[in-house]
Amino acid sequence: MKRKGIIKGLCCAALLLLLTGCGAAKEDAGGTETYDSQKDSLKQAGLGAMALLYDDTVWTYAEEESTDASLVFRDREDSVLGVSCSRESYYQHPLDMLNMAKQIYATFPGYEEIEAPTEVKVQEEGWYEWVCKYEENGVETIALQRFYGKNYYAYTVSYIAEKNAYESGKNEALKVMNSAVMSVPDNAEAEEKAREFLVGEWDLGDSGYLVMKQDGTYTWYMDSTQDEQNMHKGTYGCDVENTAVGFAEGEGIYFVLFPEVLYTEGKEGKTGSPKYDYLVSLEQLPDGSYQMLNGSTLVLYYMKKQ
Secondary structure (H helix, E strand, O other): OHHHHHHHHHHHHHHHHOOOOOOOOOOOOOOOOOOOHHHOOOOEEEEOOOEEOOOOOOOOOOOOOEEEEEEEEEOOOOOOOEEEEEEOOOOOHHHHHHHHHHHOOOOOOEEEEEEEEEEEEOEEEEEEEEEEEEEEEEEEEEEEEEEEEEEEEEEEEEEEEHHHHHHHHHHHHHHHOOEEEEEEOOHHHHHHEEHHHHOOOEEEEEHHHEOOOOOOOOEEEOOOOOOOOOOOEEEEEEEOEEOOOOOOOOOOEEEEEEEEHHHHHHHEEOOOOOOEEEEEEEEOOOOOEEEEEEEEOEEEEEEOOO
């Protein structure tokens, strides 16, 4: 029963990713939970663009439970340390991945958030950490998860244990998590090409006024007056093709907005999502505008360069 419950939690993490294979902030993740004094005795594991160190006297690699897109390790308490990766259709944001996890775990009996999402730095890379608990067949289980996203690539590392075993294995799990080194390829060449089209000022009619800059930042004003009291701004990513949604280079542009701040009548807030995906057809309409589709809501916009 114990094994079944932990595997259910690990599968929950895996459901966040289409496992197609991979090619308040803290200054340092996990405090002192590192392998600095014992690196020579450690083993290395790799998954896609991630490399991890682990102590094989603590963690046993469960080869039969692992796949091309996931790794599973178990300790003496049968707690699980799992790693999953995927290449997705749209650019990823770790908070968006985390929010999906919340939606899934919230369906479990006894679900409760123990620690709110927190940004952590691991080997100079940004991750988001989150902890929740839930019940499986009446057994209270705790999941500590970290999420990483860069362009199309998504990674999740999970430590899942029954409540009475959680603390005894937590520090060893954090040591593995804190050893993660990422080498996800960038998409710089395609982004540069996409910016040739995107950079500038776009009138979206009743939907506002979008300004996109060469440095990868944007501002979406609520109207063409560019009133800073009503707008959101942040960074964006882009591409000249997206075969997953059906267009090749020359047919369309994909871009994603990562909002950092929202102002409504001068009051600071946050948007409803950490990212928004858009698909633009390069077939120009008679009035000079282009069709722009929200990839999630399927809301259609018309954008005209100024």
